[in-house]
Amino acid sequence: MILTASDWKRIWTEIGERIEEKKEELCDLDRVIGDGDHGISMAIGWQAIREDLARLEREEDLGALMRSVSRTFLNAVGASVGPLYGTAFLRGSAVLIGKEEAEAEDVMRFWIAVANGIQQMGKAQIGDKTMLDTWLPIAASLESSLEAGEACEPALDKAAEAGRIGMEATRDLISRLGRSGRLGERSKGHIDPGAASAYVLFSAFVDACKRLKGASST
Template identity: 40%
Template sequence: MPDTVDITALHGWIREFARLIADHKDLLTELDAAIGDADHGINMHRGMSAVVTTLESESPGRPSEIFKRTGMTLVSTVGGASGPLYGTAFLRMSAIAGDAESLDGTDLAKLLRAALDGVAQRGKASVGDKTMLDALSPAVEALESAIEDGQPLAVALGAAVRAAEEGRAATIPMVARKGRASYLGERSAGHQDPGATSVTFLLAAAATSLS
């Protein structure tokens, strides 16, 4: 039987992501202070706290409902670019999940590919622009490759996390071409992108909760 992820595990994924954001909100804000508006950690913490409250009060019963509630809450509570981008990611995952009651590794890879495509379209960004895509894109590619090779979900998600971490680190020498950081030009080099950092937490939370 293939690895499957049920509704309880998906709730756990969102809660673990919220916990990692809360634990690292100061780091995210510090990173954003160097090249942005110094609010990424604050905004994401506020948004994910609201998401957890929403899911606990409404208790969605299907994957698509969890992702939809998460996306809509982030859009309505997170300021700056993060709300629309993360909101789009989760709403795209909701659309792909459809009426499924549970998900397997192939499903998760499709969901995250849809999230990646949504973020790229919404932000009009590409890999190399020093954005969250620089961590998300290699993570999705690593997950897809591992699943196609028949690797267990835990192994596949571990590969995705490592790829996200490498992508996150690769943003440090980059010159930003999108977002607030792009206004700094060459001065944006030498700083880790906060969006790539928070999306790495999203993958790490998945590896912890969905394996």
């Protein structure tokens, strides 16, 4: 798999479209254990990203592109998710700096860096009922695939499935952090909205890559 800057922009635009589609579902999850605006915050951030990508139509350096995306998301989203993803995309940009194409290893290392950036900023662990219950299994799966020399497409599929399982597992967890952490046992029985949006984001990336590959082979 090789993704050009044009491919990358298209994929990230499609992620934004998926976030917009899932906005109300994410808000519904957040109404149970949070402020009820997580889907709106994510949609606002991705609308800003889509506008930024359009403005950067001629930018070919993927690292520079993701640095801009990082700043854009951070500036657009005032909630705690803004600094988390702002940091994450900045960490990911370091993998791609100076590259006009992302090869399979670059793609996998980008997402590993994103997950690590979120953990460094948020300090949560698996089991805390946060977005890291999705992101850390994704990163661990990708690291395993890299070590095994696995091709990118099956590696992304496996990582997405690991993220889905991690997301689903938050249903049975008690929240330990943030606003939902004050609910104690009442937070149990509900999927964490941050974990859900993380899965929406990553699975949208995987699906967009597949569509892109399918289009290029016809």
